[in-house]
Amino acid sequence: MMLNQISPYIDFSYFLAIFLLSLSIYFQTRKMQIFSLHRGIRYFRNAFLYFSMVYLFRFLVLNLQFLIIPPDLEPELSQSGTFLVIFFSFLSVFTLLSSFLWKRYRFISDNRLALLSLFIACVTFFIRLPLTLLILGVVAALFLVLKAYDSYSKKRQVISPLFFFYTLLLAFVLFDLVPITQQTMPFEFRIAGYIGSICVFVYINLKIRKVLTTGEDEEK
Amino acid sequence: MRHSGLSPQRFSSYYAKLLEKGFLEEIFVGEDRKLVVLTKKGAKYLRDYKTVLNFIREFEL
Numbered sequence: 121m122m123l124n125q126i127s128p129y130i131d132f133s134y135f136l137a138i139f140l141l142s143l144s145i146y147f148q149t150r151k152m153q154i155f156s157l158h159r160g161i162r163y164f165r166n167a168f169l170y171f172s173m174v175y176l177f178r179f180l181v182l183n184l185q186f187l188i189i190p191p192d193l194e195p196e197l198s199q200s201g202t203f204l205v206i207f208f209s210f211l212s213v214f215t216l217l218s219s220f221l222w223k224r225y226r227f228i229s230d231n232r233l234a235l236l237s238l239f240i241a242c243v244t245f246f247i248r249l250p251l252t253l254l255i256l257g258v259v260a261a262l263f264l265v266l267k268a269y270d271s272y273s274k275k276r277q278v279i280s281p282l283f284f285f286y287t288l289l290l291a292f293v294l295f296d297l298v299p300i301t302q303q304t305m306p307f308e309f310r311i312a313g314y315i316g317s318i319c320v321f322v323y324i325n326l327k328i329r330k331v332l333t334t335g336e337d338e339e340k
Numbered sequence: 341m342r343h344s345g346l347s348p349q350r351f352s353s354y355y356a357k358l359l360e361k362g363f364l365e366e367i368f369v370g371e372d373r374k375l376v377v378l379t380k381k382g383a384k385y386l387r388d389y390k391t392v393l394n395f396i397r398e399f400e401l
Contacts, residue, residue: 149395156392160401220400331395 127307128182134314135179141321142172148328163219166230170212177204203245210237358382 145168153161180187181201184194214233222228305313341351358364363382367375378386395401 151388152392152395155388158392158396158401160396160399161392164399164401327398328395331391331398334391334394 130311130314131182132179134318135175135182137318138321139172139175139179141318141325142168142175144325145321145328146172148325148332159222160219163215163222167212167216167219170208170215173208174205174212177201177208181205203241206244207237207241210240 146165149161149165152158153165178201181198184198184201189197211234214237218228218233341348344351346354355364359366361381362379363385365377365379367377369375
């Protein structure tokens with residue numbers, strides 16, 4: 121009973137925290153993007169902008185009843201919000217993957233990523249196939265494990281940011297985006313997942329801060 | 341010029357551009373001597389460039 125009462129507040133805090141942390145990554149890397157016009161940096165920061173959109177829309181859908189809107193419009197807005205959550209989820213995952221794959225695969229472009237995400241989002245939403253999210257998540261995770269193995273065999277580096285991206289993607293796709301896991305998961309596991317996701321975002325924020333601070337210190 | 345690995349023509353072109361953009365500055369010492377120094381703007385550019393390179397390496401972009 122108690123858990124049911126505090127659960128919406130925890131969800132609210134979690135969505136807000138991830139929204140703000142994602143936006144922070146986007147704005148912290150702004151100067152670097154303007155300075156370098158590097159494609160990898162552009163994909164990286166855009167991925168976090170899309171992540172923030174995912175959590176903004178999730179937050180809005182969740183709190184629709186508290187907004188001052190006509191009750192008959194609520195179902196339509198909820199459906200539109202859910203579609204946008206699915207679309208931005210795919211777009212953010214693909215854009216994050218593109219941030220380190222763009223050199224190898226020249227066909228990657230913003231328009232293609234957006235079109236592919238739109239297509240898969242339509243399939244998932246209109247055919248009501250949440251399983252596509254799960255399958256895609258597993259494929260993305262396997263792909264990242266292979267990439268990490270490839271990186272390890274070349275650089276002999278066990279701890280690499282790639283593992284954190286891998287954790288991030290798994291946390292998002294398997295934990296946050298698949299409705300089945302959210303409904304069936306015990307409250308304690310959900311909290312652990314929330315904390316894990318927040319830790320990944322805080323880690324990335326700190327890592328970016330560290331790179332920027334080193335540059336600023338040299339300037340002083 | 342020797343260390344840049346560029347042809348004389350290309351070197352002159354890049355050198356002129358760096359002077360024009362204010363990254364380098366020529367200081368004349370006496371009649372026949374000339375010093376080439378990095379300006380504040382040039383030093384800032386190099387620091388920013390290094391930060392970007394560090395970022396790209398850290399995140400394998």
